[in-house]
Amino acid sequence: QITLKESGPTLVKPTQTLTLTCTFSGFSLITSGLGVGWVRQSPGKALEWLALVYRVDDQSYRPSLKSRLSITADNSKKQVILTMTHMDPVDTGTYYCARMMVVGATPAFDYWGQGTLVTVSS
Amino acid sequence: DIQMTQSPSSLSASVGDRVTITCQASQDITNYLNWYQQKPGKAPKLLIYDASILDTGVPSRFSGSGSGSDFTFTISGLQPEDTATYYCQHCDHVLRGFTFGPGTKVHVK
Numbered sequence: 001q002i003t004l005k006e007s008g009p010t011l012v013k014p015t016q017t018l019t020l021t022c023t024f025s026g027f028s029l030i031t032s033g034l035g036v037g038w039v040r041q042s043p044g045k046a047l048e049w050l051a052l053v054y055r056v057d058d059q060s061y062r063p064s065l066k067s068r069l070s071i072t073a074d075n076s077k078k079q080v081i082l083t084m085t086h087m088d089p090v091d092t093g094t095y096y097c098a099r100m101m102v103v104g105a106t107p108a109f110d111y112w113g114q115g116t117l118v119t120v121s122s
Numbered sequence: 123d124i125q126m127t128q129s130p131s132s133l134s135a136s137v138g139d140r141v142t143i144t145c146q147a148s149q150d151i152t153n154y155l156n157w158y159q160q161k162p163g164k165a166p167k168l169l170i171y172d173a174s175i176l177d178t179g180v181p182s183r184f185s186g187s188g189s190g191s192d193f194t195f196t197i198s199g200l201q202p203e204d205t206a207t208y209y210c211q212h213c214d215h216v217l218r219g220f221t222f223g224p225g226t227k228v229h230v231k
Contacts, residue, residue, distance in 0.1 A: 037220065039166075039220075039222075046209065046222055046223070046224045046225045047158075047160075047166065047209055047211075047222040047225070048222065049219075049220035049221070049222065052220070060218045060219070062219075063123065063219070096165055096166075098165075098166075103168075103171045103172070103175075103177070104171050104172035104175055105152075105153065105154060105172050106153070106154040106155060106156055106171050106172050106173075106212075106213060107213040107220070108156045108168050108171045108211070108213075109158075109166070109168060109211075109220075110168050110177065112165035112166055112167070113165065114165055115165055
């Protein structure tokens with residue numbers, strides 16, 4: 001059974017660094033074609049991809065946020081960690097981690113965590 | 123960067139209706155397109171990948187088509203549980219960029 005679950009603070013202050021952990025089970029990041037990504041959703045807004053770790057040590061980031069983001073994976077612990085620096089109230093939203101799989105030809109997020117709401121406020 | 127647009131932004135239809143959503147990419151993306159359903163307060167769910175292939179367990183009333191830059195998502199025989207926001211999504215084949223469309227909110231009367 002494949003599961004993912006996000007954990008981390010629900011409230012951060014402006015300028016602080018956010019650290020979120022995705023704990024997953026039922027798959028291995030060393031398997032070809034698999035990765036874990038982070039997607040966020042501001043209240044009432046669309047989904048926004050943030051970062052992806054692929055096969056443990058290959059990372060990619062949303063270009064506009066690349067300077068603020070870091071994603072790392074520990075396959076033995078079954079965890080993926082996202083850090084985002086210089087948090088701002090506009091970063092308030094629900095943060096999802098999701099398994100990425102190259103299902104056919106198109107990389108897709110086929111399993112998702114329940115999401116964690118992060119509020120940025122002083 | 124590839125941009126994705128969707129239309130309409132929202133629609134309301136009755137049970138049993140056929141509804142169609144379009145997604146347009148700013149350039150040719152062959153068939154590198156997925157569709158997701160997100161119900162209120164829930165995580166998204168993958169429905170269709172490679173533009174037209176239903177993911178496992180997805181009801182056959184959902185379908186997708188298209189290639190190049192123009193894509194269509196259809197629900198044939200709308201059900202009350204189909205009330206949700208639907209997103210198209212593209213990723214380049216080197217995993218360097220995932221782009222979601224702005225979403226289409228579907229309300230079943």
